[in-house]
Amino acid sequence: MTRRAVITGIGVVSPSGLTTGEHWETITSGRCRIGPITQFDASGYPTTLAGEVPGFDVTGRVDGRLVVQTDRWTWMSFVAAEQALDDASLDLSTMDPYRTSVVMASSSGGNAFGQKELQRLWSDPKRTVGAYQSIAWFYAATVGQLSIRHQAKGPSNVLVSESAGGLDSLSHAARMIDRGVSVVLAGGLEAPLSPYALACQVRSGRLSVGKDPESAYLPYDADASGYVPGEGGAVLVVEELEHALARNAPVIYGEIAGWGATHDGAHTVRGSGGSPRQYERSMRLALERADAAPADVDLLIPDALGVPENDATEASAINEVFGAGGVPLSTQKSLTGRIYQGGAALDVATALLAMDRQVVPASAGTRTPAPGCELAFVPETRQAVVDTAMVSAHGFDGYHSSLVLRRLDRGAMAATGG
Template identity: 65%
Template sequence: MTARAVVTGIGVVAPSGVGADAHWRTVLTGTRRTGPITLFDPAGYPTRLAGEVPGFDSGGWAESRQLVQTDRWTHLGFAATRLALADAGLPEKATDPYGYAVTLASSSGGNLFGQRELQRLWGGPSRTVGAYQSIAWFYAASVGQLSIHHQLKGPCGVLVSEAAGGLDSLAHAVRSVRRGTPVVIAGGTECPLSPYALACQLRSGLLSDVADPERAYRPFDAGASGYLPAEGGAVFVVEELGHALARGARVYGELTGWAATHDAAHTGPDSAGDPTQYARAMRLALERAGVGPEAVDLVLPDALGVARYDRSEATALRTVFGDRPPPVSTAKPLTGRAHQGGSALDVATALLAFRHDTLPASAGPDEVADGCELDFLREHRRPRSRVALVCARGFDGFNSALVLRGAAPSREDDDD
């Protein structure tokens, strides 16, 4: 029989808060957490707003030697992983190292660390960089550090597909479980907030330059002007079902289907993503999950906030679901877009929605843009089938979709 992969632990470190409960409160209340960038002075940039993790102290989550070797992006990963392991009731150090693995998503790597070292190289008299520059910026740094610290010696890896990577990471975790690894750490965090990282994102022309946090990031809205960058994300404990049940673990839900496609076309200034390939990823994920479009309770979309991309995404969703799409909800306007961390955060939102028996209202749009007509969830609602479809697109043509089935809420969850 094919092994079944379930989520038994959720660790959130995001603008919505530290911990799954803090994130869920932000989503449920619709509280906006974007604001002025404080990690550096953004005065010379058209985009000066972002989503930052409030009051995050790296020293509380990693050892001093780890802090000097790694970037804030990895520090966020340390925190999210520790929270996920604790939530799953698993120890800090793996008791069976080769039965545990870590597969996270990554994209831009250690931005703040690299910025500091490059400024030291070109702006200081020594014209040198520190010894840890060679590893701290590296896109696989978080996976390597977590593997060492938590003794996760199973088949480890890194998925790089920009925002789609958060879903690809979970899909790969399911494959690892089916191949015999009982516990896999998956998901992703990001910190794209440094002068160099912001300049790179501005080059795409997709960032919002609106100065009002309440109006800057408005996906599917007539006033859409681009996205706001964000740090953070979510990390999960993905576990083989029998292994989880044998130790009495709480199960949030099962990862039942996934798919990834690619546009196979260069992204230019007028690109909007290929809705045909995007819809194909959604259909494949549903087919592999063994559910029809009519069974989907909730869709969490990519929600880029760029008019042409939003129309393209709406077209893909209508292609899959016809003229009766399921409820659509996004919390990204509240937090900003954390690239691979953002799609992982959407998975956390879906799992928490089923745990709390509440589908959360969407954070917009206020005025639906032409071509973006979907069934945006305007009020909280109880789930029906407990099936969610999470969708994400990565810059330069990546498309991913993930289907998950939420576990029924327990009496303990109701008491929470």
Template identity: 60%
Template sequence: MSPRPVVTGIGVVAPSGIGADTHWKTVLAGENRIGRITLFEPDRYPTTLAGEVPDFDATRYADNRRLVQTDRWTHLGFAAARLALADAGLPEVAGNPYGYAVTLASSSGGNLFGQRELQRLWSQPSRTVGAYQSIAWFYAASVGQVSIHHQFKGPCGVLVAEAAGALDSLAHAARIIRRGTPVVIAGGTECPLSPYALACQMRNGLLSASDDPERAYRPFDVAASGYVPAEGGAVFVVEDLEHALARGVTTIYGEIAGWGATHDGRHTGQVGPVDPTQYARSMRLALDRAGCAPEQVDVVFPDALGVPRYDRSEATALRTVFGPDTPPVTTQKPLIGRAHQGGSALDAANALLALRHRVLPPTAGLDQPAPGCDLNFVRRTREHPVNAALVGARGFDGFNSSVLIRAYPTTGELPGQRTGDDR
């Protein structure tokens, strides 16, 4: 029997709070945490709102020697990884370092650190940058620093697919476990909140220009006008089931049962139609690899970009896979913003927590669905048996990823359980 990858620890560092429990309470209560950007003065930009992690003290999660070498994005990763390890009941430094791997997602890299050093380069007579500029901005910095910090020396790597990356990292973690490494740190964090990073995002033409935190980010709604950027994300301990049971683990959030990744083969533009074909195919691949029929899916956590043509395309993809009567659909991004790969990691955390607590969190930012976006939205927090959750994400420039997460049964196997499939 092929090893089964299960999630035994969740670490959340997000605008919704620090720690999975705090985050989950915010989500269930529907509390909006979007506000005016404070990491820099945003008045000169059309976008002034974002989701920022409140009261974050990086010194609680790493020593100053590592902090001065790294960007806030990596600081958030240090915190989320430590929280995930503690939640899983695992040591921070492994006795067998080659039995632990790190595979995190990344997209924009160390923006705040790079901004500071470039300003220093061009504004001072010395025309120099700090010694750590060459590594702090690098897209693989968080993977490298987390693996060094915890001395995890198994097969490590970074997944780069914008928002789809965190789901790719979960899929890759499952593959690593099936190849013999018992513990993998997966997920992703992000901090795209610097003048340079915001200017880069503005070029895509998809950012919301609203100054009302309650109305700025409204996926699938008639008032949808773009997304709100955010920092943060989630990190997971993905573990071989037998390894987890042998050490007496008490909580298994769910099993990574299937995944699919496809590509549209086209650039993300400001205008024009959005083809749902490959996104729908990624969902079908995830269901097929999990041995899960569409009617067995209990909830979908969508990408929810908040751009009308992308929302319509996503709704079409869901109806293509599930038919006109889709499973319950819910998104919490309007509460906290879109944190690129950190956002899809938070969607995966929400799916795992929904499985664990058998509760569906309400859809945020939705009053009236836009034409073509009529789905089975969750309108209020409600208890609901959740055995299978599908998480979808679309990365800019054509990346599509889907992951099927199945509840870990207390007795026997769930219908359709497939083993030994390492496609």
């Protein structure tokens, strides 16, 4: 890499809040945002809880003509991208459009829009769907709409690797920066809460059927029995370092220092937690590319699926890389639900905020660690040196990704000319 990629803007739309400030307050205070599903009647499903984005309203923020053409999932990306660009004090309309790009991750696209059109198809004698069904539900719709909205005409992509995609989007953005792009909107969002979308998720057998929001999602715990789904995610402004310095970007949250993506290379069967070796390998690749040792990592934010066999796989990989109790670990998914690709992007936002504030949020959800999952959970929110952080994701069907983020000291850079 000859061109360094840094993150200069963060936008959050998630169960934890509609801004980065609200998100940070939620996770540092340990407030659970999981509750009964309200977007439709879920009483007939075994899973009735989710992490919903509270009070989300796109009215006045997106042209009404565009609202009817797109899904809630895309609306959330509009708002998160707007936040991220404002945070970065960056106006893309002033830039060469061919040096700006969009790279996002999504698992399933526009579920609410698709639900509406499916019901129309099967309940209306005409057996038709609206013209926008062909684009609004499509998993690449958000990338397309964001690139149009912000006139980003550089190479743009959508990544689909379950939870791992939220990290893959950042590593891909870094590679695009190295190839000559100046700014990339990256991250991921999900809106997986509709009747047919929930039915698909329940089919996996991995969702929690707990009814108490405080105990339904317990990653690494002896009582872990699955995860609670959630919606939302984060958009991040990834920028070439010299470009950010030249325009005097108000904040540089951190550098994308290294990444690793691996795959089990085997068919996933129910009851299998995946390959600890391949997950471990993704972490080691990320460290190697960052020129960092395991001891350099001040904070690890893991996938924290809450499914016993997957938790055991993740814990085994962590211990192999860092040694038993070798790295402070914090997860907040039991507060928000697991947001698939959006969750990994939100974890990156959390890691960047921890580096910016030099505060580690308490790890939530684990009460009595299951055998083999006795990790170094951060017991309470505290001041701490966080110069290097790793975020890892353990996607379904054998995907593993890890990302190393490094804090930059602008004063030291200026003094050394680096």
